[in-house]
Amino acid sequence: MTKYNNVVIFGASQGIGEALAYEYAELNSALVLLSRNEESIDQISKGIQAIGGSCFFKKCDISLMEEIKSGIEFAVEKLGTIDLLIINSGIGGPNWMNNFSSNDFINMFNVNTFGIARVLELTIPIMMKQGYGTIAGITSLADIRGYGGSASYSASKAAGSILLESARVELKKHNIRVITVRPGFVKTAMTDKNEFKMPFLMQPDIAAKRIRKGIDKGRSIVQFPWPIVMASRIIKILPNWIYDWAMDKARPVKK
Ligand SMILES: NC(=O)c1ccc[n+]([C@@H]2O[C@H](COP(=O)([O-])OP(=O)(O)OC[C@H]3O[C@@H](n4cnc5c(N)ncnc54)[C@H](OP(=O)(O)O)[C@@H]3O)[C@@H](O)[C@H]2O)c1
Helix, strand or coil: CCCEEEEEEEECCCHHHHHHHHHHHHCCCCCEECCCCHHHHHHHHHHHHHHCCEEEECCCCCCHHHHHHHHHHHHHHHCCCCCCEECCCCCCCCCCHHHHCCCHHHHHHHHHCHHHHHHHHHHHHHHHHHCCCEEEEEEHHHHHHCCCCCHHHHHHHHHHHHHHHHHHHHHHHCEEEEEEECCCCCHHHHHCCCCCCCCCCHHHHHHHHHHHHHHHCCCCCEEECHHHEEEEHHHHHCHHHHHHHHHHHHHCCCC
């Protein structure tokens, strides 16, 4: 059971977003999927309809304000209300300092962080008018420190988590719940590119179930799996000399 009748997902064409779409469809939520890959969200939408679900889709790039605006208008037109909004869109990949690209850094912020900001700007007034709403933003357990080879990703996710936390404390009094979702490693196209060992790698459908259950339980932060959550807490407080040594072992710099 989920209490969310109408669910909108940004970044639903594959991986965790696709798994979330099926997770909510199986619990009878009506869905709007917003993503750039129109062919893929069309297929997912048809798959959901084939199992008796209600699903609409629209092409949307989270880096373009106009497309987000028309995506949200489309969602309101189709669903009437937005009960749960999931901002899942994200890009990843390494960005090592020996070949550092500021462009890569800017691109990652443009999707992972500014994407959340754009969606918040356009959705908060709608939820305030409705008098309620829930917003779940997917950041990452990688938001904890600057991981080697991951300056762009870690920084963009850290900024996303801070943005969502501020939104949470402010919007509570407007009956809008804001949730930060911080997954560990999930097997998707994004992590298939990783060359390092990914402990406790999880399938996307399992991750989607954990996210849905955490949201339903009313958590303000949904984070998993617990061994990586615990490890992240320890990593956060490690003195720099231990952290630097450990990072060099875990993700050695390519010469
Ligand atoms: N996989 C992991 O281990 C892991 C761990 C922690 C956090 N996360 C986060 O979880 C989220 C989903 O990741 P994933 O692993 O499922 O990766 P994925 O398979 O690569 O999926 C990424 C999703 O983001 C969408 N997206 C990317 N750029 C977009 C844009 N400009 N506008 C709209 N949508 C965009 C993609 O849709 P289109 O290409 O159709 O636009 C796709 O649906 C990301 O925010 C990621 O950072 C993943």
